[in-house]
Amino acid sequence: MNLDFLKSLLWFVALVLAQVFVLNHIHLFGIATPLLYVYFVILFRRNYPQWAMMLWAFLMGLVIDTFSNTPGVSSGSLTLMAAVQPFVSRPFVPRDSADDLQPGVDTFGAGPYLLYAAIMTVLFCLVFFSLEMFSFFNLVEWAECVGGSSMLTLVLILVIDHVRGRQ
8 A cells, every 4th residue: 555545544534533523522602613624635745636635535524424414514615625725725835846745834834834724724614614504694603603613723723733743
């Protein structure tokens, strides 16, 4: 087996277990839920096959949906996120970088990585909560959920990336 496949599988299992058993039970102020599994899509290397990225994202979303009782919400949101990931990351990749560059603070720089992760996280939360509520009747609650969950998720992503970069 390929080492990259094993790393991806390990991240897949770790993020699913963390989300299902710990993070799904956290609801700060009744609106902010950390959705850390988006980090899996943010981590995909440059020039990773898009079909494989979308397949990984769909499978992760399907597993999360199964355990979270949100039929199709996570899988649809993550698949869309994986579809746009190469286009969102392209402006942040340094020109003279390797083809297999993995996004991170150490490769993009702190500011560009923060912006890249924020765009991806907000995009995911916009789609996720739009599908979950399936209504714009209560626009304030929707905006609170998107904003709170995006910020909480982004903080966790930056913490994990910082810890991962120290190794």
